[in-house]
Amino acid sequence: xxxxxxxxxxxxxxxxxxxxxxxxxxxxQVNTATKQPIEFNHKKHIDSGLDCSTCHQFLKDGVFTxxxxxxxxxxxxxxxxxxxxxxxxxxxxxxxKEDIPWVKITRQPNHVYFSHQRHVVSGKIECVKxxxxxxxxxxxxxxxxxxxxMDMCINCxxxxxxxxxxxACHK
Numbered sequence: 338x339x340x341x342x343x344x345x346x347x348x349x350x351x352x353x354x355x356x357x358x359x360x361x362x363x364x365x366q367v368n369t370a371t372k373q374p375i376e377f378n379h380k381k382h383i384d385s386g387l388d389c390s391t392c393h394q395f396l397k398d399g400v401f402t403x404x405x406x407x408x409x410x411x412x413x414x415x416x417x418x419x420x421x422x423x424x425x426x427x428x429x430x431x432x433x434k435e436d437i438p439w440v441k442i443t444r445q446p447n448h449v450y451f452s453h454q455r456h457v458v459s460g461k462i463e464c465v466k467x468x469x470x471x472x473x474x475x476x477x478x479x480x481x482x483x484x485x486x487m488d489m490c491i492n493c494x495x496x497x498x499x500x501x502x503x504x505a506c507h508k
Contacts, residue, residue, distance in 0.1 A: 371440045373477035374430075376423045383472045389464055397458050404439045407431050443481045448508055460497070 382392070392409055393402035407430055414427045430437050445451055456462045464471065469482030483489065494501045 371442060371479050373440055374438050375426050375477075377477045378423075379471045379474040381475070389471070395453070398454050402453050404441065405437070407436045410437065442478055443485065445485065450506055450508055460499070 389402075390397055392405040394405075394409065395403040407427070410427045411431055414424055415431075417428075418424060427437065457464070467483060467485065469478070471478075490506065491501055
């Protein structure tokens, strides 16, 4: 009887390790709620006339959009615009000569190549398709608007009649 119990625990431990390793290797993106260092208000910035590429500088010509660095924020916020303590945090990071430690929300596996330039400029896909209605967000996003996975990508490529060859997206 003791021998069976010992094997059961060994099996259970192996299964747990397998599940943890699988979720790390195949997870692809962060799905838990994330707290950002500044309560950034996309709506306010978009309403003031800023375009996504004003802060996400590599949006139209890069593989990634780029997370705004402290100098990007200081372009407008070197001097106070509002009385917001969130806005003041920008200048506090600058005073300490630190970048704002934004937490990346959407991740992709290392073996996947995704180009915003191909999708946004060449494909003319609007940001809202993958990122949701940022112009309505008064709080930072805490998790991806949609779960990006291979099925979602393949279905979109088929719908738009674009390349579904594996080597187009996988290194």
